[in-house]
Amino acid sequence: MFGKKSVETLVVGAGPCGMLAALALADGGDDVMIVDSAPRTCTSSNATILHPETLVLLQRFGIADRVVASGYAIHQVSIYDDVCHRQSVHLNLHPHGFPFALSIPQSELEAILEDELNEAGMHILWNHRVSEYEPEDGAVQITADRYSDRGTGYAISHMERVIVKSIHLQAKTLVAADGYNSILHRLAGLESQPLGEDQFFVSFEFETDRDPSHTCFLSIKEGLATAQQPIEDGIARLQFQYKGLTLPSRNREKERSFLQDAANLPDYLDEEHFHQLVKERVPWNVGYVNKLRYRAAVPFKKRYLPTPRAGNVFFLGDSARTFAPLGNLSLNLGMQEAESLARVLLETKESEPRLRQRKLDELGEQMAQNWKRLVNLDATTRPGVSADPWVANNRARILRAMPASAESLDELARQLRLEVKSAKDHHVLA
Numbered sequence: 001m002f003g004k005k006s007v008e009t010l011v012v013g014a015g016p017c018g019m020l021a022a023l024a025l026a027d028g029g030d031d032v033m034i035v036d037s038a039p040r041t042c043t044s045s046n047a048t049i050l051h052p053e054t055l056v057l058l059q060r061f062g063i064a065d066r067v068v069a070s071g072y073a074i075h076q077v078s079i080y081d082d083v084c085h086r087q088s089v090h091l092n093l094h095p096h097g098f099p100f101a102l103s104i105p106q107s108e109l110e111a112i113l114e115d116e117l118n119e120a121g122m123h124i125l126w127n128h129r130v131s132e133y134e135p136e137d138g139a140v141q142i143t144a145d146r147y148s149d150r151g152t153g154y155a156i157s158h159m160e161r162v163i164v165k166s167i168h169l170q171a172k173t174l175v176a177a178d179g180y181n182s183i184l185h186r187l188a189g190l191e192s193q194p195l196g197e198d199q200f201f202v203s204f205e206f207e208t209d210r211d212p213s214h215t216c217f218l219s220i221k222e223g224l225a226t227a228q229q230p231i232e233d234g235i236a237r238l239q240f241q242y243k244g245l246t247l248p249s250r251n252r253e254k255e256r257s258f259l260q261d262a263a264n265l266p267d268y269l270d271e272e273h274f275h276q277l278v279k280e281r282v283p284w285n286v287g288y289v290n291k292l293r294y295r296a297a298v299p300f301k302k303r304y305l306p307t308p309r310a311g312n313v314f315f316l317g318d319s320a321r322t323f324a325p326l327g328n329l330s331l332n333l334g335m336q337e338a339e340s341l342a343r344v345l346l347e348t349k350e351s352e353p354r355l356r357q358r359k360l361d362e363l364g365e366q367m368a369q370n371w372k373r374l375v376n377l378d379a380t381t382r383p384g385v386s387a388d389p390w391v392a393n394n395r396a397r398i399l400r401a402m403p404a405s406a407e408s409l410d411e412l413a414r415q416l417r418l419e420v421k422s423a424k425d426h427h428v429l430a
Helices: 016-027 052-060 064-069 106-119 183-188 271-281 326-347 353-374 389-393 395-400 406-415
Strands: 006-012 032-035 072-074 076-080 085-090 101-103 128-136 139-152 158-176 199-208 215-221 224-232 235-242 289-300 313-315 381-383 418-420
Touching (some): 006 016, 016 032, 052 064, 052 101, 052 326, 064 106, 072 224, 085 406, 101 224, 128 158, 158 183, 183 313, 215 395, 235 271, 326 353, 395 406, 406 418
Parallel strands (some): 006 032, 076 215, 158 313
Antiparallel strands (some): 072 101, 076 085, 128 139, 199 235, 199 289, 215 224, 224 235, 381 418
16 A cells, blocks of 8 residues: 555545545545544543434444444533523434443544555555645546654754655545645645634543443523543543633644643643533533643634535545534534545446536535534524423523434434424435
């Protein structure tokens, strides 16, 4: 693989979305290569919850059992106002596929996907960053720079990344799965459009003595969401929607180092502020907090590409659109859309270019319509006669935080006594 200069598909970005796309293409016989500018997979948990539909997807690749064994099953979500419990919804009532969602550190998920790629004979080219690309004769000519760490400095030594080599590739299709700060997005000169209001979240991962009982917790207070997710026995993550934070975009980058320096964290991530937030915002018992393991502040500038294709480049995941973190909608949609994209690329492999482009545009339109539906859940659901009035008034915020998508999300809406518009109006991916 490393000696090839021409491939059918180059996937840029080795997160779950990019790796799933590469795995699906390789399983279908496509000649595919995957590169990433980072030195390795991520090392932090990143509050990952896999939806039932995503677990079904992984089952098709024969890896669901291994993923489930590495995670913690979530059977229900308990919903609170700012004072008391209002209602619970149950994932085990979903009639198809897996009767639960799965909490799993993103580092574990990425390690499993990388192992699957290795077993398929495909090795990720880490430390490779695409610096330019040009369309040419129905293909894409790509330059990728290989980086290495080099020690420098006289009085105080430090490491810096330097280019040690550039490689030139040709691909029939370029899949841009390189995340929120997508290089390919910038190289293509594309303009994103707003996809709802910008949001800010602070997250804390901590050790607790409370038995999570396979439950996620969600509260809505004055329009702001707070959610607690079990990661495994004895470890949980709290996420607080915030107002008034100004955060650098680098906070959207995944952790690639194994240590977090508490001395360099801002005040709003210190232990005192964590306990203050718990007191003010959490109506359930979190248990005794033994230790804060990880914390982060993340801005979510919600945006999307109305057309996620630019020539022979197709944008996936956060490079195409951004959702807030509660419920992990962005990651799950990205993996589901990656499989759909791979299917279209494989089915049109021998087709003439105009047919392939038309099929890709149809997929892109389907995806964009689904994104807009998912940020406008007030319009695509309505309260039934027996719905709790508080739930009805907060239904969009509640549903956007659910660890579910497509049919499982519709099922949870019905449990909340919300009426869902017919599937033909949803533009859900086939």
